[in-house]
Amino acid sequence: MKRWLALCIGVCLVAGCGGKPEAAPSPGTSASNSAVPAPASSVPTAGPLDAAAYQAELTRIDQVLAGPARALTRVRTAEGLSEAMSTLAVSLNTVGIRLAALTVTSRLSGAHALLQERIGVAATRLTSSAQKTEEDARCGGAAHTSQKVQRQLRTDLDAALVQLQRLRLTFGKTLPDPGPAPEQTRPDNGDVLVRRGANGIGRLKITNGTSKDVAISIVGGGQPPGSPQVMVYLRATGSATVNRISGAYRLYFKSGTDWDADHRRFLADCTFKKFDQTFGKNQAWQVNLQPRPGGNADTTEVEAY
Template identity: 75%
Template sequence: MRRWLALCVGVGLLSGCGGRPEDSPTPVASVATGAVSAPSSTVTPAGPLGTAAYQAELTRIDQVLAITSQRLTRVRAAEGLSAAMTALAQSLNTIGIRLAALTVTSRLSAVHELLQERIGVAASRLTSSAGQTEDDARCGGAPYTAQKVQRQLRADLGTALDQLARLNLRFGTTLPDPGPAPKDERPANGEILLRRGADGMGRLKITNGMAKDVAISIVADGRPPSSPQIMIYLQATKSTTVNQIGGAYRLYFKSGSDWDATHHKFRAGCTFKKFDQTFTKNQGWQVNLQPRPGGNADTTEVEAY
């Protein structure tokens, strides 16, 4: 339980709660270990390599890359995604070593160096983001998050792949293709995502002092957060007021990014909390979602809903 949210109570007119927005703490990522797949041939060919010989090397390396990159398409659990990313990063590092040992003709030297650079960038990103991506997989689901990793991998290698193609060289043909990213589904600030149950006289003003968007669930007392009376979307650093709340209720809120409008959830960076107190019916309340010393509302982390 952490006291960090300022709560103002008022039965009459609503007035603002002061303070400056602060970001919530950044989670520490962890990286799982995985197996490394090495190129099938460890003998460095004599150089400098021309276009045909270099293409033969790229084809062999592509076959090695396929072993670990295709694991991303079969991920079904968060833990499996982290392991697949780490194994792919190690495979890319091994491929980078293999490429560094090659000597190519002057015509190919620039693209050869670019390919090594972009492979290093991709490997570093996979290693550094494995832990956070595992957390995101628990938000949006492992298959969806694995597709984001696949798109990022293609983006990291993209400039090198384009330059190779201009020289009639092929590489990355085994990389999985997840298709285009979904369209931005971020709701408007204050948009009511759902409303059900009897209306009442309750009123709630919410200020989001955080750097992340939130979805507020107004849940009738005694009901689970998965069955809210009202769910409303609140963009970062903005405010809104909800009227006609019926009966006593509890407040739950989830924060994150990459909103899934179909399932009413964030796909990345998600957290889930609730206010410990019950909000009485037919009163005007003000809630400021803002980390600040001396806040007078206790919250507790809850399971995903």
């Protein structure tokens, strides 16, 4: 007779990324090395400025932003990315104050006002999203997450850049351009992403009762979670059955968004957990990844894998 045991985890898959120890900031990304340069002059040029004089001011502002913007492309750690974002936000606020002190001709006033507004939006977003971005960088990598920040910065400033271009004015030449976002490939529900080792007669039915996609790793005894016997992908609210499992094993699972097929990981909003118990060999088990009264399976957060 087949043995079935209903299991459900006692917590939701909504926690932050796994508790990976903090890494030391990479050289070149500390606040002391990314100090905000002062504007060329603290006293605004007498106005109203015509197009030529205003372009000169925009060029100076580009120079102020060059170093902090470049730092985004050089980060190597989650902490370094967060610090680079905060430093760039300070720079944007600095040039915003500079712009607010300028007076321009009526022909330029609309673009001038929009530029100030969009710089403020970009600075606020960088400041408010620094912590979450740091968490995403721990699971998706600092370089990938930095590129997302760079694209968002250009999106925040785009309307102002377009209006300036219509006036034959240039701004933002020092801003990094990582190109378009890579196309996301989301596996189908139940796709087996990894299968290695000998086959057995064990069976596991998994139900994902959460609102996030999940990658389940069936890991043989003594093996790290990054070397599973089987890894299966479950979409939100989906379910699947894995057959031919060999030996006793542990269950690890990670959830999130923006699946990276090359590295088999989520790039944002990620969590990493494992079931505390070991699953016996050659048995059939059923697991429900949804909190439920009377649940009898404890889980623990683990480092990113």
